[in-house]
Amino acid sequence: MALAAANGLKILIVEDDLIDRKLLERLLAESSLRVSEIKSADRLATALDLLEKNTFDIVLLDLGLPDSHGIESFTELQTRALYLPIIVLSGLEDEETAINAVQKGVQDYLIKGKVDSSLLMRAVRYAIERKKTECQLQAAEERYRTIYENSAVAIMMADEQGQLLSWNKFTEDLLGMDKEDLHLRQVKSLYPEEEWLKIRALNVRQKGMEHHLETRMVRKNGEVIDINISLSVLKSSDGNITGSIGVIQDITERKRAEERLETSFSLLHATLESTADGILVVDAYGKVATYNQKFVEMWHISGDILETRDDDKLLAYVLDQLKEPEQFLGKVKQLYSQPEQQSYDTIEFKDGRVLERYSQPQRIAGKVRGRAWSFRDITERRKIHEILDRKQKNLEAIFDAAPLGMLLVGDDMKIKRANEAIKQLTGKEFSEIINQLTGTALGCANLDRNRVDGVVCGQSPFCALCLVTNTIRTALESGQRIHGVETQLTLKTGDKEIQPWLSISTEPVNIDGNRHVVVAINNITDRKRAEEELKATMELKSQFISTVSHELRTPLTSMKEAVSIVLEELAGSVNDEQKHFLDIAKRNIDRLSRLINDVLDFQKLSAGKMKFNMQENDIKKIAEDAYTTMDPFAAKKNVHLSVQFEDKLPKAVVDGDKMVQVVTNLLSNAIKFTPEDGKVSLLVRCQGEELAIAVSDTGMGIPKDALPKIFDQFYRVSRPGKEIKGTGLGLAIVNRIVEAHGGRIEVESEVDKGSTFTVFMPLSPKIKPDILPDAVDQTLEKTLVGKSA
Amino acid sequence: MLGLFKSDNKTAQAKILIVDDEPDLVSTVQFRLKFANCSVVTASNGKEGLEKAAGEKPDLILLDTNMPVMNGHEMLEHLRNDPATKDIPVIMLTARCEPQDIAAASAHGISDYVTKPFEFADLMEKIKTVLKNKSFG
Numbered sequence: 029m030a031l032a033a034a035n036g037l038k039i040l041i042v043e044d045d046l047i048d049r050k051l052l053e054r055l056l057a058e059s060s061l062r063v064s065e066i067k068s069a070d071r072l073a074t075a076l077d078l079l080e081k082n083t084f085d086i087v088l089l090d091l092g093l094p095d096s097h098g099i100e101s102f103t104e105l106q107t108r109a110l111y112l113p114i115i116v117l118s119g120l121e122d123e124e125t126a127i128n129a130v131q132k133g134v135q136d137y138l139i140k141g142k143v144d145s146s147l148l149m150r151a152v153r154y155a156i157e158r159k160k161t162e163c164q165l166q167a168a169e170e171r172y173r174t175i176y177e178n179s180a181v182a183i184m185m186a187d188e189q190g191q192l193l194s195w196n197k198f199t200e201d202l203l204g205m206d207k208e209d210l211h212l213r214q215v216k217s218l219y220p221e222e223e224w225l226k227i228r229a230l231n232v233r234q235k236g237m238e239h240h241l242e243t244r245m246v247r248k249n250g251e252v253i254d255i256n257i258s259l260s261v262l263k264s265s266d267g268n269i270t271g272s273i274g275v276i277q278d279i280t281e282r283k284r285a286e287e288r289l290e291t292s293f294s295l296l297h298a299t300l301e302s303t304a305d306g307i308l309v310v311d312a313y314g315k316v317a318t319y320n321q322k323f324v325e326m327w328h329i330s331g332d333i334l335e336t337r338d339d340d341k342l343l344a345y346v347l348d349q350l351k352e353p354e355q356f357l358g359k360v361k362q363l364y365s366q367p368e369q370q371s372y373d374t375i376e377f378k379d380g381r382v383l384e385r386y387s388q389p390q391r392i393a394g395k396v397r398g399r400a401w402s403f404r405d406i407t408e409r410r411k412i413h414e415i416l417d418r419k420q421k422n423l424e425a426i427f428d429a430a431p432l433g434m435l436l437v438g439d440d441m442k443i444k445r446a447n448e449a450i451k452q453l454t455g456k457e458f459s460e461i462i463n464q465l466t467g468t469a470l471g472c473a474n475l476d477r478n479r480v481d482g483v484v485c486g487q488s489p490f491c492a493l494c495l496v497t498n499t500i501r502t503a504l505e506s507g508q509r510i511h512g513v514e515t516q517l518t519l520k521t522g523d524k525e526i527q528p529w530l531s532i533s534t535e536p537v538n539i540d541g542n543r544h545v546v547v548a549i550n551n552i553t554d555r556k557r558a559e560e561e562l563k564a565t566m567e568l569k570s571q572f573i574s575t576v577s578h579e580l581r582t583p584l585t586s587m588k589e590a591v592s593i594v595l596e597e598l599a600g601s602v603n604d605e606q607k608h609f610l611d612i613a614k615r616n617i618d619r620l621s622r623l624i625n626d627v628l629d630f631q632k633l634s635a636g637k638m639k640f641n642m643q644e645n646d647i648k649k650i651a652e653d654a655y656t657t658m659d660p661f662a663a664k665k666n667v668h669l670s671v672q673f674e675d676k677l678p679k680a681v682v683d684g685d686k687m688v689q690v691v692t693n694l695l696s697n698a699i700k701f702t703p704e705d706g707k708v709s710l711l712v713r714c715q716g717e718e719l720a721i722a723v724s725d726t727g728m729g730i731p732k733d734a735l736p737k738i739f740d741q742f743y744r745v746s747r748p749g750k751e752i753k754g755t756g757l758g759l760a761i762v763n764r765i766v767e768a769h770g771g772r773i774e775v776e777s778e779v780d781k782g783s784t785f786t787v788f789m790p791l792s793p794k795i796k797p798d799i800l801p802d803a804v805d806q807t808l809e810k811t812l813v814g815k816s817a
Numbered sequence: 818m819l820g821l822f823k824s825d826n827k828t829a830q831a832k833i834l835i836v837d838d839e840p841d842l843v844s845t846v847q848f849r850l851k852f853a854n855c856s857v858v859t860a861s862n863g864k865e866g867l868e869k870a871a872g873e874k875p876d877l878i879l880l881d882t883n884m885p886v887m888n889g890h891e892m893l894e895h896l897r898n899d900p901a902t903k904d905i906p907v908i909m910l911t912a913r914c915e916p917q918d919i920a921a922a923s924a925h926g927i928s929d930y931v932t933k934p935f936e937f938a939d940l941m942e943k944i945k946t947v948l949k950n951k952s953f954g
Binding site for chain 1: 839841842845846848849852883910912934935937
């Protein structure tokens with residue numbers, strides 16, 4: 029539309045009647061309207077054509093045109109010039125049509141013949157203004173409609189009955205419904221029942237106020253969404269409520285985000301409260317953002333101070349508790365002045381507590397927003413460390429001061445630690461010992477001899493046999509302790525070589541996750557020397573006894589033979605008296621022989637040199653042999669000797685000859701200590717896994733106080749006035765032989781009533797069977813006991 | 818006791834060499850053996866014993882172990898190395914009855930041994946057994 033005020037109006041008159049047209053022109057000229065141009069058209073087509081080619085401010089339109097009539101003319105014109113005001117000219121008879129045209133959008137109508145210049149002027153001005161206003165309203169409405177339709181919120185309008193009248197596109201998208209779903213739909217059907225009740229309770233229509241609430245709606249597919257709705261009433265121009273309007277925002281995501289946030293906060297809170305550390309977070313403005321209960325307890329902070337959320341006040345409150353408050357404060361200030369810095373240190377309290385303090389910047393989206401402080405009570409841990417330190421020092425002191433040589437060897441076979449005793453053994457300083465291989469450290473002479481070739485411990489030909497390194501290596505590899513390996517080393521100390529005997533014991537340990545071995549080296553040279561001396565002494569003693577025995581036996585042989593020859597009257601006859609004294613001589617020669625044999629036997633048993641020929645033997649035969657040997661002696665003394673065997677006696681693995689010696693000796697003693705007409709019995713039976721050989725007599729018995737000693741060497745029961753001859757070695761020898769078989773002897777005795785000696789022998793040997801050399805014919809081995817009683 | 822050790826076919830005229838450094842023992846054994854109708858040669862040490870064994874060619878040697886100049890074990894070894902004397906049976910007379918001593922002697926082939934002091938009857942039994950085995954080869 030042309031700017032009429034500035035340049036004058038441009039008017040188009042569409043009137044087929046020339047007179048009417050001229051009249052209008054004259055009225056326009058007479059009016060005070062500033063008209064710059066008037067064009068006329070007598071037909072609609074011409075008017076439309078003019079509209080195409082020209083710009084007009086207003087159209088005066090006759091409804092009766094040759095090529096168009098009534099509303100049709102207006103409609104056509106309006107289509108071509110939407111924003112052009114149109115005044116319709118009609119005759120009296122067409123007034124109704126004119127009114128109808130006004131309803132259709134015509135700005136005014138004039139009745140022909142009743143128009144004067146002022147009326148025309150007023151109508152023109154009014155029409156232009158009205159059109160302008162209409163256009164403005166239209167534009168505004170268009171804008172609002174655009175906003176309405178394109179809004180990112182759902183907007184719904186409902187009538188008084190709650191029926192949907194209009195809604196925007198977003199509403200359809202929000203609810204997943206189309207126009208047909210929403211057309212005349214009851215608003216309440218869009219809400220879950222319990223939510224509709226809340227909305228109704230607001231009583232929006234009655235109260236007429238605007239309300240905002242969060243509620244839920246139901247989509248077409250049944251999904252329930254969270255919304256924020258602003259409800260207000262629609263009123264007519266007369267103030268009556270005509271309906272309601274709701275502006276709805278989908279807050280489902282926001283709600284979910286809120287829930288996630290709440291969950292996160294809950295987790296964070298739980299985490300903060302569950303940790304053993306005290307946590308404090310201070311924002312960039314020095315305000316306490318968050319803390320946990322542990323922090324409050326650690327620092328004994330009162331609720332008042334916490335409520336202030338003021339970090340400075342917190343600091344001031346806690347300083348009194350600290351040993352070094354200035355240092356503490358200085359560190360805090362330093363870290364606040366360097367927001368990016370991380371920190372770790374410890375804080376000591378006056379009450380003895382120690383805390384570890386960690387601090388790092390708090391970041392949000394990569395930017396530092398504050399600082400987080402974490403405190404951990406390490407008081408107990410420090411105490412334990414101090415105790416462990418003390419214990420370690422104690423152990424090290426013990427290690428260093430031990431009288432044994434102590435080494436700690438790593439899994440590389442190198443010495444990690446040694447004590448003073450090792451220094452003394454090797455004559456070396458620690459610097460020459462630590463981090464060396466064992467042989468090198470100890471000063472192995474074999475390595476020293478091979479030094480020209482650069483041989484190290486483990487590489488010389490002797491090393492394969494070295495018990496020291498082999499023991500250590502075995503302990504390292506197997507993880508088993510090894511105790512008391514004895515070896516003699518040749519060590520070079522200074523200019524001389526020594527050959528100590530050492531006892532090596534190893535104990536594997538794990539230090540810092542690595543295998544080590546603790547090696548104890550005991551210098552047993554003195555002990556070994558003593559053992560060898562003792563052994564030499566024992567050898568000498570054995571040789572002495574053997575030599576002496578031999579020297580005694582040879583003349584005894586001659587004496588015995590010489591007496592026998594005379595007794596047998598081979599050298600001439602002898603009288604009874606001569607025979608008597610010769611018998612005395614022979615008896616004593618035999619007695620001397622027995623003494624020598626007993627001494628030799630006892631010496632061999634004591635030295636562990638008695639050889640046992642362990643074989644399966646029939647105990648019954650052994651007992652019978654002994655019985656046969658002693659029967660004549662019993663008969664001679666008029667002592668009744670009997671023997672009894674259990675049925676089915678099992679065989680036993682024993683040295684047959686030695687067992688005959690045992691049984692014979694016991695029978696001999698029984699007969700010796702039983703007076704004439706007395707009884708001696710031999711009973712052999714099986715008792716579980718043992719044989720029981722019992723020799724009982726009705727002799728003089730053994731006093732109770734003497735019983736514990738009867739097996740001692742050279743012990744003889746004191747019987748004043750009733751001395752019975754004997755060497756005092758018989759029972760000692762018997763006891764040793766029985767013990768060597770793994771058996772035992774039990775004695776029951778009563779003075780003047782008699783005694784029972786019971787030998788218990790295991791059926792299987794308890795000693796290692798000792799086989800005589802193959803070259804010896806067993807039948808040649810003889811004992812003399814029993815041959816010459 | 819008379820006649821216990823009277824001679825019989827087994828010992829009649831057997832020549833026995835006694836090698837022992839103990840003259841009293843040699844005297845008593847020699848007496849006994851002569852009573853058993855054996856002829857007896859004696860030596861007082863191993864060296865002399867070897868000479869007598871080679872010269873006299875005895876049927877049996879009674880050999881002591883412990884002697885001066887050359888002991889019984891050494892004499893036995895030489896005896897067995899000499900073709901002239903290697904087959905002469907030997908009974909050891911020993912005051913030691915250690916198994917290693919018996920084994921040492923057995924290694925050089927003794928026929929038997931007795932341990933001093935011995936019963937002459939036992940020795941006689943052994944002499945008879947050895948001579949009997951010798952006569953039957």
